[in-house]
Amino acid sequence: MTERKGRWPKIDRDGGIEDAVLLILEWLAEQGVNAMIRVDPERLAEGRPAWTFAANGGPLRHGMRADGASAAECLSRALASLRDAGVVVPY
Structure with a gap:
């Protein structure tokens, strides 16, 4: 994991x-x-x-895709899929 660079969401x-x-x-x-x-x-x-989220490379063994009717739904599904693949996003 890399070091945080001072970016925090409001x-x-x-x-x-x-x-x-x-x-x-x-x-x-x-x-x-x-x-x-x-x-x-x-x-x-x-x-x-x-809405579509797609990711591959790095620690992901296989590419992944998540779709949703809204940006929030798509991102929620994507974060769950990333977590299942062992990539826990710290936000």
Whole structure:
């Protein structure tokens, strides 16, 4: 695990996990993990989960993907999958 570089999310009791997404992506990159989050307007228009998180490399043995209807749902699923793969994100 790498040393923290003084980045701490501001506590916002009304906000959700989306507030920490850039910190999460940066921390994953520091671990050697390639990661991204995206939204697909075509899937949104079709009523399908439009948000996707994808990651591979670093300590992940296999690539992973998580989809969700909202950014919060997608990130929650992604963090659970990362934890199951042994990557515990500290946010």
